Amino acid sequence: MKMESFTKSAEKFIKALGIKDMDTELMIRALCHSSFANENTFLNLESNERLEFLGDAILDFILAEILYTEYSLSEGRMSKIRSAVASESILSRAAREIKLGDFLLLGKGEENSGGREKDSLLADAFEAVLAAIYLSKGLEDAKNFIEEVLKKYIEQALSGELVMDYKTRLQEYTQKFFGLRPEYRLKNKEEDETFSVEVYLDGKLLGCGKGKTKKKAEQQAAKSAYEKFLNEGENDA
Template sequence: MFCCFCIVERSPNERKKKILELEKKIGYTFKKTELLVNALTHSSYANEHHISYTGNNERLEFLGDAVLEVTSSEFLFHRYPELPEGELTKKRASMVCEPTLALCAREIPLGEYLLLGKGEEATGGRKRDSVVSDAMEALIGAIYLDGGFANAKEFIYKFILNDIENKQLFYDSKTTLQEIVQGQYEKDVRYVLVKEEGPDHNKSFYVEAILGNQVLGEGCGHTKKAAEQQAAYAAIKKLKCEKGDLCI
């Protein structure tokens, strides 16, 4: 894993090597490398290095968000021909929400390539959902500008719309688990914080999803909410295993 200044402050050969490494992972080669660097530049890094506002990735994020919305809308429109507009909107919101995009970004893993300021780096920004999800949208915007809509769409299908059912289940897991419990059991699920580890800027939370006196699932995350989602997802899998006819 390389540091937050890897692309800009290393030698030209090292910078080129890292750019080629990322391009290989995402399956796209930029004609204008500066667009890729722009997509990876967080505002904290730009501020520390006195780079103009247009040098950070916020404008590309804005553009990438629009491209992602169009692509995911078209995907859902054809994937679920019987669903009404309201249900399609809910599915799209789940697919392109911050946690889902962060999960997709980590599969690259995009966070390793970001240019962060020292403060953002020190407080765990490289692993923060908001930071990596924004960078994911910025990368989409950069690919769109560099190679057009078709290439951006291919990237979105490869890294965001793949395995969408499991991703959607994961980030809807607390809601899904509550619906299962209400339909099958008399008691409600409660989430218990078991322990916390690490410094304040990079803390890990451990949570158990409990039904009655039974621990259904355990989860860990950098926020309590993320840990609860992990625990709920584990609980759903356990219940599904115990009840082969469980429909989720």
């Protein structure tokens, strides 16, 4: 792949986003996964990892400001709504809506293992793109971008419509703070056909749940564990 071709690709993406006079090099950096930079060292490209760090902070800040000024929520509610909207599952959805995957620069291994469709990779690149917009165009353009692509998810989170996938949330949480995935254990199947599931982290019981299906019981267990973590955080805050 030649420099020209991915310059064109980045320009196409910028145009699709409707941003004028954006720094193309910054956008290329936002689209450049570490696997691509590592495979093409002769191009001397920086990957999007540093931009992602900055974008993560910009996103948290813009969402906090929107929730503070436009909705006047309590700090506990702001925290919950923000963590729902800034979750990997929502950011990867938003990334798909702006067709971010089509423009990503991936190494061969990552491409072959379906990297273009990975939630984590898309969510990270989304944050990097936000940082690139901020650095090139300033805070107002970054805010406009977020309002455009995430406003509907904020509204959904506020009205409780946002699909509450607690297993995803719990996993994101435990991965981030403990570096571990939760483990679900099916207990007895009771006489009344109710499933009972316990969820563990590192051998420690986090919560349990019941439901008519195994899936529902797991969601319940994840919900009870996730809410315990949030409450711990809140009591301390």
